[in-house]
Amino acid sequence: MNGKRLNPHISIDCVLFGFDFEKLHVLLIDRGRYHSDFLHESIQYALPGDLIYMVEDLDEGAMRILKDLTGLHNIFMEQFGAFGNPNRMNSEADQRWLRSIRSEPEERVVTIGYFSLVKMTDYVPVASSFAKSAVWVPVNEVTELAFDHNELLEKALGSLREHMQTRPIGFNLLPPKFTLGQLQKLYEAIHDREIDKRNFRRKIMKLGIVKELEEKQKGVAHKPARFFSFDKGRYEELLEEGFQNFKL
Amino acid sequence: MNGKRLNPHISIDCVLFGFDFEKLHVLLIDRGRYHSDFLHESIQYALPGDLIYMVEDLDEGAMRILKDLTGLHNIFMEQFGAFGNPNRMNSEADQRWLRSIRSEPEERVVTIGYFSLVKMTDYVPVASSFAKSAVWVPVNEVTELAFDHNELLEKALGSLREHMQTRPIGFNLLPPKFTLGQLQKLYEAIHDREIDKRNFRRKIMKLGIVKELEEKQKGVAHKPARFFSFDKGRYEELLEEGFQNFKL
DNA sequence: CCAAAAGTGTTGAAGTTACACCCATGC
DNA sequence: GCATGGGTGTAACTTCAACACTTTTGG
Numbered sequence: 296m297n298g299k300r301l302n303p304h305i306s307i308d309c310v311l312f313g314f315d316f317e318k319l320h321v322l323l324i325d326r327g328r329y330h331s332d333f334l335h336e337s338i339q340y341a342l343p344g345d346l347i348y349m350v351e352d353l354d355e356g357a358m359r360i361l362k363d364l365t366g367l368h369n370i371f372m373e374q375f376g377a378f379g380n381p382n383r384m385n386s387e388a389d390q391r392w393l394r395s396i397r398s399e400p401e402e403r404v405v406t407i408g409y410f411s412l413v414k415m416t417d418y419v420p421v422a423s424s425f426a427k428s429a430v431w432v433p434v435n436e437v438t439e440l441a442f443d444h445n446e447l448l449e450k451a452l453g454s455l456r457e458h459m460q461t462r463p464i465g466f467n468l469l470p471p472k473f474t475l476g477q478l479q480k481l482y483e484a485i486h487d488r489e490i491d492k493r494n495f496r497r498k499i500m501k502l503g504i505v506k507e508l509e510e511k512q513k514g515v516a517h518k519p520a521r522f523f524s525f526d527k528g529r530y531e532e533l534l535e536e537g538f539q540n541f542k543l
Numbered sequence: 544m545n546g547k548r549l550n551p552h553i554s555i556d557c558v559l560f561g562f563d564f565e566k567l568h569v570l571l572i573d574r575g576r577y578h579s580d581f582l583h584e585s586i587q588y589a590l591p592g593d594l595i596y597m598v599e600d601l602d603e604g605a606m607r608i609l610k611d612l613t614g615l616h617n618i619f620m621e622q623f624g625a626f627g628n629p630n631r632m633n634s635e636a637d638q639r640w641l642r643s644i645r646s647e648p649e650e651r652v653v654t655i656g657y658f659s660l661v662k663m664t665d666y667v668p669v670a671s672s673f674a675k676s677a678v679w680v681p682v683n684e685v686t687e688l689a690f691d692h693n694e695l696l697e698k699a700l701g702s703l704r705e706h707m708q709t710r711p712i713g714f715n716l717l718p719p720k721f722t723l724g725q726l727q728k729l730y731e732a733i734h735d736r737e738i739d740k741r742n743f744r745r746k747i748m749k750l751g752i753v754k755e756l757e758e759k760q761k762g763v764a765h766k767p768a769r770f771f772s773f774d775k776g777r778y779e780e781l782l783e784e785g786f787q788n789f790k791l
Numbered sequence: 792c793c794a795a796a797a798g799t800g801t802t803g804a805a806g807t808t809a810c811a812c813c814c815a816t817g818c
Numbered sequence: 819g820c821a822t823g824g825g826t827g828t829a830a831c832t833t834c835a836a837c838a839c840t841t842t843t844g845g
Contacts, residue, residue: 304552305627305653349651353627377625377655379553379601403597405553405653407625457705476796493799494835517796518842724823741826742808765822766815 301346303399306406307356308344308444310375310451311365313415313431314468316477319484320415320431321448322364326392326441339388341441342448343429344406346397357409364429365418371467372411375454376447379405383443392441406442410451412467435487459485461539463504466525472508474520475499482543490543498543504530548597551647554654555604556592556692558623558699559613561663561679562716564725567732568663568679569696570612574640574689587636589689590696591677592654594645605657612677613666619715620659623702624695627653631691640689654690658699660715683735707733709787711752714773720756722768723747730791738791746791752778 311322323340343364347356353374362368381403384393393400420429437448458464465481479495499505506526512519533539559570571588591612595604601622610616629651632641641648668677685696706712713729727743747753754774760767 302552302651304550347627350629352629353625353653374624376622377601379595379655381598381600403550405601405655407627407653474797491835491837492797493837496798497800498834512797512843514844515796516794516844518798520797722824739809740824741810744825745827746807760816760824762817763823764817766824768824 300349302349302351303346303397303402304404306344306346306404307353307360308342308406308408308447309357309360309364309372310342310408310410310448311361311413312410312434312451312455312468313413313418314481314484315415315431316480317484318433318435321434321437322413322418322420322429323432323437323440325428325430339439339441340430340432340437342444346404353407357407357411361411365413367413367417370411370413371464372409373454373458374407374409376408376450377405378408378443378447380443386442389442406447408447408451410455412455412464414468414470416470456485460542463502463525463530463541469525471524472510472522473524474512474522475505476520478505478523486543495543502533502541504533549594550597550599551594551645551650552652554592554594554652555601555608556590556654556656556695557605557608557612557620558590558656558658558696559609559661560658560682560699560703560716561661561666562729562732563663563679564728565732566681566683569682569685570661570666570668570677571680571685571688573676573678587687587689588678588680588685590692594652601655605655605659609659613661615661615665618659618661619712620657621702621706621712622655622657624656624698625653626656626691626695628691634690637690654695656695656699658703660703660712662716662718664718704733708790711750711773711778711789717773719772720758720770721772722760722770723753724768726753726771734791743791750781750789752781 313320313322322343324343325338326341343360345356345360345363347353351359354372357372357374358368358370361370361372383406384390384404390400415431420431434448434452437445439445440448455464459482465478465485468481469477475496478499479490479492482495483490504526505523506529508522508524510522512522561568561570570591572591573586574589591608593604593608593611595601599607602620605620605622606616606618609618609620631654632638632652638648663679668679682696682700685693687693688696703712707730713726713733716729717725723744726747727738727740730743731738752774753771754777756770756772758770760770
């Protein structure tokens with residue numbers, strides 16, 4: 296029975312994206328606060344990640360890490376690359392941290408990156424969670440991360456953008472009911488550019504992957520918007536027809 | 544000095560694509576012919592690959608493998624995924640082969656897949672090369688491969704197709720001078736569908752990433768076609784403008 | 792009444808598809 | 819002279835980009 300032994304050579308790092316109807320966020324682990332008393336540098340963040348188990352598939356490992364961290368499962372995840380620069384963990388601060396959490400801190404580790412899309416409301420980090428201290432940070436406010444994690448984040452973002460062109464995965468970042476304005480903001484946040492409202496709505500409606508609901512917004516200081524939900528059936532129909540153009 | 548020690552946990556497998564003006568090919572290693580006397584099954588092929596060195600970046604490793612196998616360097620390569628199913632090497636035949644070539648055949652190995660584009664004329668496998676016995680096989684005639692290599696090949700092909708939509712990497716499969724007919728055949732081979740000749744030519748010419756040469760074909764039993772060459776300067780200009788649509 | 796986002800059509804330009812015939816060459 | 823692939827234009831259709839005003843609500 297070695298199912299639970301760690302494989303000290305291979306890790307998985309997860310880039311969890313979230314959306315608050317304004318900006319695209321990424322979930323980071325604060326590694327400065329509870330280790331390393333003589334880190335007087337400013338707090339440094341890292342992507343959540345872990346070594347894989349000896350007997351565990353990569354996809355499984357990624358889902359385990361996400362589950363352990365957030366309690367969520369059955370979440371959209373996608374591998375976006377492997378990173379194995381032999382010096383990727385060699386900085387002073389990285390080594391110090393590794394010595395505090397790994398039994399073989401010197402070991403070279405190749406990491407596999409996964410990104411996943413999480414409804415931010417489904418996971419609200421608890422301020423004083425004792426095990427990990429996680430926090431949602433707007434992607435465009437991320438500063439220097441541990442290891443090669445800035446590179447991972449860049450790649451993850453690029454991969455997310457590419458994926459969005461061929462599958463409407465963005466819906467994973469929204470609650471079951473959403474307005475077209477919110478959907479548009481999501482696309483704008485991910486692609487970091489403005490989109491024409493009328494053109495956007497026309498395109499989405501033509502695709503037909505969205506169902507109009509009866510319900511409308513309440514308590515907003517403007518004309519209340521209609522809610523929509525993602526039409527999974529219609530989406531799968533489109534896929535079967537070989538359709539795969541969700542460009543906006 | 545441990546630069547040359549092998550890392551028994553991580554390997555790289557290379558999917559080398561080639562094009563003979565007719566079909567898309569992939570370079571496979573025949574592992575049945577020189578090991579394993581008691582393999583009376585039919586010959587089985589595998590993708591070329593190797594463990595990485597202890598101190599070696601993944602991209603470096605991929606280039607090393609390609610160089611060792613073909614003598615080629617400075618070749619287009621692109622990572623397309625990591626594969627770590629714990630059972631990926633557990634079949635009878637795979638284990639038998641591993642025992643003959645690895646010092647730790649039981650070790651679990653995660654592999655990183657790279658695909659690369661090679662001018663078939665630049666590498667003609669020698670029939671009796673003693674070290675390896677490699678062979679170009681048309682992609683759509685590939686049968687059962689070792690390990691999870693069929694899966695790798697599928698992924699590589701998908702990744703190649705995707706990449707072709709945003710960068711004109713296909714030129715790496717052609718000689719410096721080529722005809723538009725050959726270029727079209729390349730696109731047809733990779734995407735596995737027919738393309739209208741006139742529309743294809745119009746689109747390519749509009750892009751302007753191809754330069755007309757004076758020279759024409761000779762000795763062909765039909766109207767000789769004009770040669771073209773890839774216009775790298777123009778291509779880089781396009782990239783700077785943010786252009787990235789090479790759909791056909 | 793003011794601010795804020797919702798909702799709604801038209802037009803011109805660009806891009807895409809489908810389609811058929813003559814040309815130059817080797818054998 | 820015939821088989822082979824090279825080379826060429828047009829018309830219908832679809833998609834895309836740009837653009838401005840009225841509506842409904844809360845405060």
